[in-house]
Amino acid sequence: MRFFATAAKGTEPALRDELRELRLPSVRADRGGVHFEGDMGHAARACVWSRIAVRVLAHVTAFEARDGEALYEGVRAVDWTDWVTDRTTVAVRATCRSSQLTHSQFVAQKTKDAVVDTVRDRLGARPSVDREDPDIGIAVHLAKDTATIYLDVGGQSLHERGWRAFAGEAPLRETLAAAILRLSGWDRKRPLVDPMCGAGTVAIEAIAWARKLAPGLAHARFGFERWASHDTTERKAMADLRAAAKAEALPHGPMVIGSDVSPRVLELAERNARAAGVLGDDFRLERRDVRGLGPTHPPGFVVTNPPYGERLDGDFALYDGMAHAFRSLRDHTLAILAGSPAIGQAMRRRPDRYWQLYNGPLECRLLVYEIP
Numbered sequence: 001m002r003f004f005a006t007a008a009k010g011t012e013p014a015l016r017d018e019l020r021e022l023r024l025p026s027v028r029a030d031r032g033g034v035h036f037e038g039d040m041g042h043a044a045r046a047c048v049w050s051r052i053a054v055r056v057l058a059h060v061t062a063f064e065a066r067d068g069e070a071l072y073e074g075v076r077a078v079d080w081t082d083w084v085t086d087r088t089t090v091a092v093r094a095t096c097r098s099s100q101l102t103h104s105q106f107v108a109q110k111t112k113d114a115v116v117d118t119v120r121d122r123l124g125a126r127p128s129v130d131r132e133d134p135d136i137g138i139a140v141h142l143a144k145d146t147a148t149i150y151l152d153v154g155g156q157s158l159h160e161r162g163w164r165a166f167a168g169e170a171p172l173r174e175t176l177a178a179a180i181l182r183l184s185g186w187d188r189k190r191p192l193v194d195p196m197c198g199a200g201t202v203a204i205e206a207i208a209w210a211r212k213l214a215p216g217l218a219h220a221r222f223g224f225e226r227w228a229s230h231d232t233t234e235r236k237a238m239a240d241l242r243a244a245a246k247a248e249a250l251p252h253g254p255m256v257i258g259s260d261v262s263p264r265v266l267e268l269a270e271r272n273a274r275a276a277g278v279l280g281d282d283f284r285l286e287r288r289d290v291r292g293l294g295p296t297h298p299p300g301f302v303v304t305n306p307p308y309g310e311r312l313d314g315d316f317a318l319y320d321g322m323a324h325a326f327r328s329l330r331d332h333t334l335a336i337l338a339g340s341p342a343i344g345q346a347m348r349r350r351p352d353r354y355w356q357l358y359n360g361p362l363e364c365r366l367l368v369y370e371i372p
Helices: 012-021 040-049 068-076 104-123 174-184 201-210 232-248 263-276 316-327 341-347
Strands: 002-006 028-030 033-037 055-064 089-097 136-143 146-152 192-194 256-260 283-287 301-304 333-338 353-359 362-370
Touching (some): 002 040, 012 033, 012 174, 033 040, 040 055, 040 232, 068 104, 068 146, 174 301, 174 333, 201 256, 201 283, 256 263, 263 283, 316 341, 333 341, 341 362
Parallel strands (some): 089 136, 192 301, 256 283, 301 333
Antiparallel strands (some): 002 033, 002 055, 136 146, 333 362, 353 362
């Protein structure tokens, strides 16, 4: 089978490296995500262990679809009863790019009609539609008049870890935070500090990654576990995979510190950390102004998402003070998600490496500095 793991724009290289680390076959980065091959066991492993993938999709078919009729017939050619019964619910989402069919809602509706008509013809009854919590999620990607049909293996966005009830004013998705940590070059051994931690997303993702806490364990059931094809053998395999993931968790990791000047957001961060189960001797939250940041012992990493632009009001005096504190951290590595050019300008030197990323719709740069 062929699969496609989607990722936030710009994080594809981080996801590629992560899936290779998970020993998935034929991993290849592409626009918007990463391809891999294998069986449902490989896809399940990606759902349980990937910190960066947003969704894992199973390739069903691809065909030319210049109009609604061609789209309908192409979807009808698939035997959907391999996954769908008259008792399951379905939902379809679609994207369109550079095609004669330009309305994603029309494409989704036409695809849904073809699926339920196929099931009705073969089983005598139509499945129902449930847009909130479907048993079967179907994704249609229409590009240059070619429709590619996928099944959503995870069933919902994998960024949901089950612990972030308190997001703060400028939420950073967990999947993006995980990608930033990997791109920073952190080895999961040296200390790590987020001196503007907000609701704690970067710091919590860091300690969870270091302790090998599988993010997918927060999901009681993935999408493919509701497919008609999910049999007794696959159910046992999933139980074994979850048990093995729990057994891999480590009791301790390197020191991870989240700090912020605001007592209110630190309270949110503590609630999130408690819900994530990461509070401990190796994870600390403290109140501190970033301009008073000192070195870690031994020298470690600073990974942070400063306030900027549309999400929070950036203060140029804050940037100057922040940069002054950062430049004094000898033998440390800094990774700064900069949503404003003023952040990079305040550092007064070129980054050693950078990546163009997107925090939602906002174009950012992840600036990485090695302080000599």
